Amino acid sequence: MSNRFRLEELFHQADLDIKDGYYDSAFRKLEEILVEDPLFGKAYNHMGWMYETKLKDYSKAEECYRKALDADPSYPSIYTNYSILLSTLGKYDELKLLLDRALTVPGVDKANVYNEYGIMYEQLGQYDTAIDHYRKCGELTLSKDTLNRAMDSIDRCRTKMTLR
Numbered sequence: 001m002s003n004r005f006r007l008e009e010l011f012h013q014a015d016l017d018i019k020d021g022y023y024d025s026a027f028r029k030l031e032e033i034l035v036e037d038p039l040f041g042k043a044y045n046h047m048g049w050m051y052e053t054k055l056k057d058y059s060k061a062e063e064c065y066r067k068a069l070d071a072d073p074s075y076p077s078i079y080t081n082y083s084i085l086l087s088t089l090g091k092y093d094e095l096k097l098l099l100d101r102a103l104t105v106p107g108v109d110k111a112n113v114y115n116e117y118g119i120m121y122e123q124l125g126q127y128d129t130a131i132d133h134y135r136k137c138g139e140l141t142l143s144k145d146t147l148n149r150a151m152d153s154i155d156r157c158r159t160k161m162t163l164r
Contacts, residue, residue, distance in 0.1 A: 003036070003037075004037075007033050007036060007037055007040060010029050010032065010033055011029070011030075011033055011040070011042055011043060011046075013029055014026040014029035014030050014033070014043070014046060015046065017029065018046060018049075018050065023050055023054055026046070026050065027047065027050065030043040030046055030047050031047075034047075038071075039071040039072070040071065040072075041067070041068040041069070041070075041071035041072025041073075041075050041078065042068070042072060042075055042077075043068075044064045044065070044067040044068035044071060045064070045065065045068040045072075045075060045077055045078045045081060047064045048060075048061045048062070048063075048064030048065040048068060048081060048082070048085070049061070049081050051064060052081070052084075052085050052088075058085065058088070058089060061085055062082075062085060062086075062089075065078060065081060065082040065085060066082075068082075069082065073101075073105070074105060074106070074107070076105060076107040076108045076109070079098065079099075079101070079102035079105065079108050079113070080108075080109070080112055080116075082098055083095055083098055083099060083102070083113075083116045084116070086098060087116065087119055087120060087123070090123075092120055092123075092124060095116070095120055096117075096120065099113050099116055099117055099120070110140050111136075111137045111138075111140040111141035111143075111146055111150075112137070112146075114133045114134070114136040114137035114140065115133070115134065115137040115146070115149070115150065115153070117130075117133035117136075118130045118131075118133035118134040118137060118150075118153055119153075121133060122153070122156075122157055122160075127157040127158070127160055127161045128161075130153070130157050131154050131157050131158070134150045134151075134153040134154045134157070135150070135154065137150045137153075138150035138151060138154075
């Protein structure tokens, strides 16, 4: 068995551990992967997600996402996870750059990217721009849930505009 195949299998096991809530086990597996291959971007992404969502250690999460992006910029999940963190932290200039980059990456869910743009512009109070991005999200998705979320977001922005 090749080393790369073994690391991918270990990554798959870590991914299952995360889904099952075995975060300590997942961390150990991801760390083992990174010791053997410090450029295994998917492992950094998953560690970043755990730091962000489970430990609320946003600086470690951001560090992991940056390493993931540097190591494997073609891995689509990095863009979703990192954009949520940047939005949470209010780092909108960095978020815009990341989202612009995400649109050029094959395999990235473009509807999701436009949703993240919409959230960013809504948080900035730029409701017309947010609506444009939520509309684009709705146009690109094939998911009824995502379409409904985009429509609800548009309605929310329109309501907020009346509060001015």
